[in-house]
Amino acid sequence: MxxxxxxxxxxxxxxxxxxxxxxxxxxxxxxxxxxxxxxxxxxxxxxxxxxxxxxxxxxxxxxxxVERVLAETLAVPDLPRDEPDPLRAIWRRATGESGRRHVRLFVAITGQAMYGDAAIGEAVAASMRQRTELIAAGLVEHGCPESEALPVATSLMACLRGLFVDLLTCGDEQRVHAAFEDAVSELENRVARWRG
Amino acid sequence: MxxxxxxxxxxxxxxxxxxxxxxxxxxxxxxxxxxxxxxxxxxxxxxxxxxxxxxxxxxxxxxxxVERVLAETLAVPDLPRDEPDPLRAIWRRATGESGRRHVRLFVAITGQAMYGDAAIGEAVAASMRQRTELIAAGLVEHGCPESEALPVATSLMACLRGLFVDLLTCGDEQRVHAAFEDAVSELENRVARWRG
The missing domain is CATH 1.10.10.60 (Homeodomain-like)
Incomplete structure (x- = not known):
């Protein structure tokens, strides 16, 4: 037995x-x-x-x-370290067919965390902080002053997440892709200034 | 009877x-x-x-x-037209005590719209488009070329929404407020360029 x-x-x-x-x-x-x-x-x-x-x-x-989806969505660490255009690589992946399914569930989970159980809220928060810190480290490598890296990374991640939500909610591909290109070219201007 | x-x-x-x-x-x-x-x-x-x-x-x-909350949250049209610092006014309102309650429910509704009924999804989409167009019109008044206004407004609104979500999820007041200030000063640089 x-x-x-x-x-x-x-x-x-x-x-x-x-x-x-x-x-x-x-x-x-x-x-x-x-x-x-x-x-x-x-x-x-x-x-x-x-x-x-x-x-x-x-x-x-x-x-x-939730843990699994948080680990898989926007999996920044998967990008090769020498990826020449990491933001566009993240964007292409997240707006591709499989990426959209993951981002959709991520947005739903974030919404549920607003009134949901604390454990899920903390998992989402930990994931947001972790990604923001990864992006901040990447910005420093691109010449961003250390003291600015966390705020710049925070607003950059906010913009990307906000654009994903807009795309999934409104489906206005052209408007949102143009907004992404605008945000990237502004960041490229900044990188040029940092390196200037 | x-x-x-x-x-x-x-x-x-x-x-x-x-x-x-x-x-x-x-x-x-x-x-x-x-x-x-x-x-x-x-x-x-x-x-x-x-x-x-x-x-x-x-x-x-x-x-x-949902209709009521969409109409009340981030009620841009309520700002006086000659508000000298509209973004900070929106930010102060949305991150105040009553604003946060509304934004929290708005984020939850957006999350529900991911798999929810089509009527709610369309209401959220209409509200996003409407606000984006209002911001675009405001940017044109500040010298933004007409052809750029919609993408710039889209990424600006995405950034604001993303920052609200970050604030409500992580509660990192200092990091997120610094990111907001960074985003506003970048926009102010752009306005100066448009006007220059």
Whole structure:
């Protein structure tokens, strides 16, 4: 009996990553609003008991999906360090088909964090701070004075996030892409001044 | 009997605005996620029947709350036309106590629009476009070439919205206020160039 349970545990353990990946795909399609273990089980093709075994509760599953999406969305660290045009690379990736699905869920998660549980709010905050610091370090490499790097990175990330939201909400491709190009060329002017 | 019904209708009609205002206050405190007619009735102090009479359904009530919040949040048109420092005025208002409550719900609504019903998404989109066009018109008055006004306004609004989200999510007052000041002084440089 014990062996059977252990064997099952092992198989479950092996499948945990797969189940989480499939549950994340479900959330990327449907959002988190009406997400329930029952719906995820149905969509992923596992039993309700398997989900409970792996994730204990709906809230725990949502927390793991959120972590996964935060780690994957706008994955700045993935860019090669010598990427000559990192902002356009981020923009192209985030506005591509797969990028949009991730950004959409990220925006929904950020919205939920406004009144949602504190753990999700803190995960979103940690992710925002971390990315901002990465961008700040990149700006310093491009000649930005250390004392200005964090405010400049904060407003740059705010602008990018705001443009993604505008694009996903309004769908005005031309207007938003032109705004992105405007923001990048302003930043390029600044980089030229820093290096001047 | 008919007269009694008419009298009641009149009283209800009179109270509709009050009930909507109170329901909006409830949403500003709690968000829209778990909002139900039952909870609103309890919080506002009216009967469930009164809510149904005025708003028919939970979705219709939410739609009216969304409209009201969109109209009130970042109410650019309220600024006097000769406001010497409109961006700082918008910022001060939106980051004040009452402003934050409205912006918080606005961010939550935007998040819900990602997977939510199309009517709310369209209301948010219309509101974003309208504000962007107002800002674009303001930029033209400050010397911005007509052809650049819409992209510049789009990235400026994106930056402001992004900074509000950062502030509400992370609560890093100093970092975000410094970023706002940085963005404003960059814009002031641009205005000087346009006028130069």
């Amino acid at each position: 014990e062996e059977r349970v252990d064997g099952r545990k092992l198989r479950f353990q092996h499948r945990r990553g797969e189940v989480l990946a499939a549950a994340t795909e479900h959330a990327l399609d449907q959002g988190l609003d009406g997400l329930s273990l029952r719906k995820v089980a149905q969509s992923v093709g596992v039993s309700h008991a398997t989900l409970v075994h792996h994730f204990a509760s709906r809230d725990r599953l949502v927390a793991e999906i | 008919e007269e009694r019904v008419d009298g009641r209708k009149l009283r209800f009609q009179h109270r509709r605005g009050e009930v909507l205002a109170a329901a909006t206050e409830h949403a500003l405190d709690q968000g829209l996620d778990g909002l139900s007619l039952r909870k609103v009735a309890q919080s506002v102090g009216v009967s469930h029947a009164t809510l149904v009479h005025h708003f028919a359904s939970r979705d219709r009530l939410v739609a009216e709350i």
